[in-house]
Amino acid sequence: MLIKHTPELKGSEQTPKQVYLQRRKFLAGLSLAAGASLAGKQLWNLLAPSAGVHASTKLTGVVKSSYRIDESQTPYEDATHYNNFYEFGTDKSDPAKNAQNFRTSPWTVTVDGEVKKPRKFSMDEILKLAPLEERVYRHRCVEGWSMIVPWIGYSFGELAKLVEPTPKARYVAFESYYDPGQMPLGSRAGIQLPYVDGLRLDEALHPLALLTVGMYGETLPNQDGAPVRMILPWKYGFKSIKSLVRIRFVKNEPPVTWNLANSHEYGFYSNVNPTVDHPRWSQAKERRLGEFFKRPTLLFNGYADQVAGLYAGMDLRKNF
Amino acid sequence: MKRLLERILLSRWTKVSVFFLCLAPLARLLWLALHHRLTANPIEFITHATGDWVLRFLLLTLAITPLRRLPGLAPLIRYRRMLGLFAFFYAFLHFSIWIGLDQFFAWDDMWRDVQKRRYITVGFGGFLLLIPLAITSTAGWIRRLGGRRWQQLHRAIYFAAAAGVVHYYWLVKSDVRKPVAYGAALAVLLFLRIDLWLSSRKQRRETARSFPG
Numbered sequence: 001m002l003i004k005h006t007p008e009l010k011g012s013e014q015t016p017k018q019v020y021l022q023r024r025k026f027l028a029g030l031s032l033a034a035g036a037s038l039a040g041k042q043l044w045n046l047l048a049p050s051a052g053v054h055a056s057t058k059l060t061g062v063v064k065s066s067y068r069i070d071e072s073q074t075p076y077e078d079a080t081h082y083n084n085f086y087e088f089g090t091d092k093s094d095p096a097k098n099a100q101n102f103r104t105s106p107w108t109v110t111v112d113g114e115v116k117k118p119r120k121f122s123m124d125e126i127l128k129l130a131p132l133e134e135r136v137y138r139h140r141c142v143e144g145w146s147m148i149v150p151w152i153g154y155s156f157g158e159l160a161k162l163v164e165p166t167p168k169a170r171y172v173a174f175e176s177y178y179d180p181g182q183m184p185l186g187s188r189a190g191i192q193l194p195y196v197d198g199l200r201l202d203e204a205l206h207p208l209a210l211l212t213v214g215m216y217g218e219t220l221p222n223q224d225g226a227p228v229r230m231i232l233p234w235k236y237g238f239k240s241i242k243s244l245v246r247i248r249f250v251k252n253e254p255p256v257t258w259n260l261a262n263s264h265e266y267g268f269y270s271n272v273n274p275t276v277d278h279p280r281w282s283q284a285k286e287r288r289l290g291e292f293f294k295r296p297t298l299l300f301n302g303y304a305d306q307v308a309g310l311y312a313g314m315d316l317r318k319n320f
Numbered sequence: 321m322k323r324l325l326e327r328i329l330l331s332r333w334t335k336v337s338v339f340f341l342c343l344a345p346l347a348r349l350l351w352l353a354l355h356h357r358l359t360a361n362p363i364e365f366i367t368h369a370t371g372d373w374v375l376r377f378l379l380l381t382l383a384i385t386p387l388r389r390l391p392g393l394a395p396l397i398r399y400r401r402m403l404g405l406f407a408f409f410y411a412f413l414h415f416s417i418w419i420g421l422d423q424f425f426a427w428d429d430m431w432r433d434v435q436k437r438r439y440i441t442v443g444f445g446g447f448l449l450l451i452p453l454a455i456t457s458t459a460g461w462i463r464r465l466g467g468r469r470w471q472q473l474h475r476a477i478y479f480a481a482a483a484g485v486v487h488y489y490w491l492v493k494s495d496v497r498k499p500v501a502y503g504a505a506l507a508v509l510l511f512l513r514i515d516l517w518l519s520s521r522k523q524r525r526e527t528a529r530s531f532p533g
C-alpha cells in the first residue's frame with residue numbers, strides 16, 4: 001500500500017515575495033484598516049460562508065468491492081461540507097471550517113478488553129492490515145437526509161480477527177478522539193464527549209460493518225472523521241463513529257452518546273426504520289442531498305437482505 | 321443629540337432605508353441561491369434562515385416599546401408596524417417553503433405532522449396567531465376596532481413570539497444555545513413590559529387620586 005504525500009504548502013498558499021517585503025507598510029496600515037475590515041469581514045462572512053477543502057491524500061491499491069449501490073454518488077463537495085461532527089461545531093458547515101487544522105498524525109487506535117491479544121495499532125498498521133476496498137453505501141442521517149458515498153476500508157472483522165475476542169466478548173465499545181484544545185466548540189455541543197458508541201459483537205462482525213479510512217479515492221478529510229472511523233450503512237449516521245481512538249470488546253452493552261443525551265429518542269440499535277419514528281419527526285421519508293423530492297426511507301436503509309437476520313425475533317419498536 | 325436622533329428617525333429616507341434593510345436577508349438568500357451556495361441541503365438551509373429571521377423580527381418589533389422610552393427614540397414607534405409585518409413576511413416565506421418545497425404539498429402528511437409533532441403544532445399555531453395581526457395592522461382597522469381592542473388583539477404577538485421560541489427549542493437535537501438566547505431576549509422584552517405596565521398603573525392611580533370625581 002502506497003500513500004503519496006502531498007507537500008505541506010501548496011504554491012498558492014506561499015506568500016509572494018513582494019507581499020512579504022511590504023509587510024511593515026502593511027502593518028502600519030493594518031491598525032487603521034482593522035476596524036473597518038473587521039466589520040466588513042463579518043458582513044462578508046454573513047453573506048458568503050467560507051468553503052475551504054482540507055487537502056486529502058490519494059489512496060492507492062484500492063479494490064472495488066461488490067458492495068456497491070448503483071445510484072448516483074453524492075458530490076464530494078456536499079459530502080465534505082455538510083457534516084455532523086459536533087466536536088467541531090453543531091452547524092452543518094462548521095466541521096469543514098473548524099476541523100482544517102485537526103492533527104491526525106501520529107494516530108494510534110487502542111484495542112483491548114475481552115481479547116486474547118490486546119494491542120495498539122498505528123495508522124500505518126491500520127492502513128496495511130487488510131486489502132482496502134471501495135464500497136458505495138447509502139448513508140442515512142437520523143435527521144432525515146441521506147447521501148451515497150464511496151467509502152474506502154475493510155470489514156471491521158479483519159481487525160477483530162487479529163486481537164482474537166474471547167468468548168466473554170459480547171459487545172464492542174467504540175470511542176472517538178476528544179481534545180478540548182483542538183475542539184473548543186465540543187463543550188457547547190450539548191452532548192457528552194468523548195463520543196462513544198457500541199455494537200453487539202455480531203453486528204460489528206457483520207461484513208457490511210466497515211472500518212473506514214477513506215472516501216472518494218482519498219484519505220478521509222478531517223471533517224468526515226479522519227483518520228479512521230466506522231461506517232454502518234444500515235444504521236442512522238450517528239452510529240458510524242468518527243476519529244476512532246479506542247475499541248474495547250466487552251461483556252455488557254456499552255453506553256452510546258446520543259442515548260445518554262436522550263434515551264427516549266435514541267436507542268442502542270438505531271437501525272434505519274421508516275416505520276419507527278423519531279419521537280419528534282417522521283422517519284418515513286428522507287431527502288437525498290442534491291434531490292428536490294423526498295424519497296421513501298427503506299427498512300435497514302435498504303440492507304434488510306443482509307442484516308435483518310441479526311434482529312430476527314426482536315421487537316424493533318422496542319429496540320429502536 | 322436628542323433632536324438629531326429624532327430628526328433622523330422622522331426622516332422619510334430613514335424609513336425607506338430600513339425597509340430595504342429588512343429585505344436584505346431575503347436578498348442574501350437569493351444571492352446565495354444564484355451562486356449555488358445554499359449548502360448541500362438548500363431547502364433545509366432556507367427554512368432555517370427564514371425561521372431565524374421571523375424570530376429576529378418579532379424580537380425587534382417587541383423591542384420598540386421599551387426602546388422608545390429612551391431620550392430621542394420616541395419616533396421609533398413609526399417603525400413598529402413595518403417590523404411586525406416583516407416578521408409576518410418571513411413567517412409566510414418560512415411556512416410556504418415548508419408546504420411547497422419541503423413537503424411538496426403533501427397535505428395529509430403535513431396535517432398529520434401539525435397534529436402529531438409538537439414542534440410543528442406550536443410553530444403552526446404561532447403562524448396562525450400572526451395572520452390577524454398582519455390583517456389588522458392598517459390605520460383603518462385600528463379605527464374600526466378602537467384603540468383599546470386593537471391593542472388587546474395585538475398582544476397576541478407575545479404568544480406568537482413565545483410559540484416561535486418553543487418551536488425552535490423543540491426541534492434542535494442537542495445544541496440549545498440559539499433557541500435559549502432567543503428565549504432569554506424575549507423574556508427580557510416581556511419583563512420590561514411588566515415593569516412598564518406596573519408603573520403606568522401606579523401613575524394612573526395617582527392621577528385618579530389627584531383629580532377626584
